[in-house]
Amino acid sequence: MSHHPPVRKLRPQPDLDQLKRQAKELLQAFLDGDPAAVTEVNAFFHGADPATFALHHAQLVFARSHGFESWPKLKAHVDGVTVQRLAGFVRAGDIRQVEAMLKVRPELANMQMSYGDEHRPLHFAVMNRQPEIARILMHCGADARAGIHPHRDATTAATLAAERGFDEIVAIIETEEQKRREALSGPDTAVTSVQDDLSSAIASGDESQAFAMFQADPSLTVASDRDGWTPLHTACAVRNPALVDWLLRHSASPNQPGKDGRTAFDLAAMGRRTIQPQQFTAVAGLLRQAGAELTPRAAAALGDVEWLSARHAEGRLQNPITWSSGGLLTLAVRHNQPEVLRLLLDFGFDPDERIRSGEGEQAAISQAFPLWHCAELGRLEMAEMLIARGANLNQHVDSSGSPVYSAFSHRQWAMVDLFTRYGGIVGPDTAAIYRRTDIARRLLEDETGGTLPEGVVSPGRSVAADLLEFGCSGGAPEIVRLALPHLDWPRDDPRWFRYLARSLDFWNHIPWLYAANQELDRGTYIDCFLQVLARCNPNIVGGFGRTVLHEVAAMGDHVTEEEAAPFARALLAAGAHTNPRDEILGSTPLGWACRWGRLEVARILLEHGADPIEPEAEAWARPRAWAEKMGHAGIVKLLVDRGA
The missing domain is CATH 1.25.40.20 (Ankyrin repeat-containing domain)
Structure with a gap:
């Protein structure tokens, strides 16, 4: 029997009394030998013995299955000691409350707001120029080098402080990081x-x-x-x-x-x-x-079944899973150790190696690591082993797609055949990215006819929405044309931002991406973009106050100047404004173009009335300041010629 330990999520406004009752129910179910309860307890508590397992043990398991280190941490979250509240006190400059919350839960100092919002408390301390709060957060373990999607390199707390000229905060970050190096390196x-x-x-x-x-x-x-x-x-x-x-x-x-x-x-x-x-x-x-x-990870990679068996017999073998790398089963797959994989499955380890990010009702789950890597590497025997133990073919590894997507993107066609034989689905994301109009059309027909299998799209999503998103990202204009009539959103619906921005990915032409298809036509992304632009307001605002024109100014290095320019022209022709400021960099689209070195986009913006000086902006956020500090001499000259 395969074991799938539950990964619980808190409901909005959780009730502590109800959670206590649920922990008692878990205890009783474990003592009664309920298989699901036994699986959950064994997943989160080492060496559980029904003869000694008590309520406080059940509460610990219950807390860990919700993603908390302990029952007191879970209780503190329910009582309002959350990263969202901490961030509120940081923004308000309330040092006393910040210190009080971190005394209870110091780990909040380095927690992002949610899976979809990578702001951390330190970002707010920097943006509000609060050096003392920045010092407190750094002392509690805040990571000044963690950025915010989708421009992480430009939005770390350290980068924001340096580029704003907040020298006192830069000094605090460097001092605290030095203390960490010294503590880790020895006296x-x-x-x-x-x-x-x-x-x-x-x-x-x-x-x-x-x-x-x-x-x-x-x-x-x-x-x-x-x-x-x-x-x-x-x-x-x-x-x-x-x-x-x-x-x-x-x-x-x-x-x-x-x-x-x-x-x-x-x-x-x-x-x-x-x-x-x-x-x-x-x-x-x-x-x-x-x-x-030897460690469990090393032994799994080396194929040392005797060492692993001995540690398991001693009750000391655990499966440490990380968000980006999976656990021991994933290592067995990657190192081509089928006997280790079989052994670990016999021990009852989760074949999907599920792990959460975040806490509470906003937690996100990543799973299917082992099968995803089987697909990547063409390990048919190991894939069948995992499937036989209940591994899920259609769950996703964070943002890396499902095992079926992995097989498709790595051109492992024998694996695609195996997965589809066992119920794996080539979903709308895969079909659209790889411009498979035939599959896209069939998925739409299945959805319209009510025959679409459960799980093909996420709750609250539709085939058409997924086809549009990934069709734009993959540069598939025919698929975009198929999907758009199925979406009746108004022109000002904020969801349009996501789809306009995805056309800027040039996904199939990212040089370092394993899944890319360089041989496909590069000229189709603008077609996708224009189709979506015709349906929406060009001034739709996305996360942290940025517009699509901002995103055009920061397109990836794999997109040429000649390719980026038509997107800017199209937006401006449709009525895009040149003066909005985002909430993190505090800059206009021209400021972004100057920061990212997009000379042609900067030229087009200036031709359409963008202010080269922006006297109302913070000094560090003005176009020329960005161009100078980033070393873009051509843009500096362009701005000077325009009076900056």
Whole structure:
């Protein structure tokens, strides 16, 4: 029997008395041997024994299944100690309330508002220029390098503070990050921000730069960067045998824990790059020779069923799942260890490896990691093993799609056949991105005829809406043409923003994307855009006050100047305004074009009346200020010629 531990979500305005009753019901069900209760308890409580399992244990399990560390944390959330309230006190500048909330739940300092809103309390402290609150949040573990979708690099708290010239907050961030490096590296190690540069060099594969930095400062071999990773951790994550060997011969500790307690061996197993077995075997051999202790992740990657079985027999084997990498089952798949996968499934581990992000009613669930990677890698035997144990073919791994999507996007056609035979569905997202008009038409017909299988679209969505979104993203004008008549939204409906913006993705032409199709026509995205634009107000506003014209000014580097320009012209011809300011960067579309270096878009905006000076703006948010600080000389000249 496969085990699927429930992942609970709180209802809006949860009632603590009701939650207490539910915890009591869980306790009684576990003591009665109810299979679902036993599964839930075993998933969240190690070594549960009915003879000693009490109410406080049941409350702990209940809290963890809701995504909270403990029952007191769950109770605090119900009592209003939430990240949303904390952010409200930050915006209000109420230091006393901020400190009081963080005393109860310090983890709120680094929590985003929700899955769909990546603002963190530190963002508000920076934008409101509140240095003392920024200091408090940093002291409690806030990450100043976490950005906000869809422009994360431009919207980290550290970047916002630096680009605004808030030097006092920049100093606070740097001081607190330095304290973290020192705490992680030990008392006798001199550490600086150079560690962060070294980590970047190793991660990017710049081996010569890394060795040059080690030669200049040998103490770097044992120092941690601001995230808690030593050079050995990073070298293992990219599976670089030469660097790993050198570091181990120069005092690097093979068992030093890093972030979340993960070791270098864990990172060698989990590294997100494509696994080259020879590289991993070489790195693993070097680590073991140096005395590295096995971990569950390392043992799963190495295929060490005896070690895993022994830990399970001792009651000490758990399955640590991360949002981006899955857990032990995913590692067994990625490292092609079918016997490990079979063993873990026999132990009762969740074949979908579900995990949540966030808490309360806004929590999001990601699942289906193992099967998604089976599809990616064409592991048919392991896929059938997972399906037989109840793995879900149509659930999604965060924003990476379902296992069926993975098979389709990786051109694993035998896997597509296997999945469809077992009920997997090529959904509207897959059909639209890959411009499969035949599948799109059939899905619309099934929805209209009432024969669409359950789960093909998310609750509250429709086939037409999904086809439109992903048809725009994938540059499929025929599919967009099919979908639009099924949507009767008014011109000012804010949902239109999402679909206009998706046409700017140029998804199939992102150079680094595994799922891209470079051979497809690049000229179709503007067609999709124009079709949607004809149905809506060009001044629709999206998240944090940005317009579609803002988004055109920040299109990805894989989109050329010549390709971006028609989108700006189309919006302006339809009546798009040039003066709205977004809520994070405080800038107009012209300001965005100056920040992101979109010379032609800037020129078009100026030709349509955009103010090159913007005297009413904050000094740091004016077009010329952006162009100068980002080093875009051509745009500076353009602005100067216009009187800026």
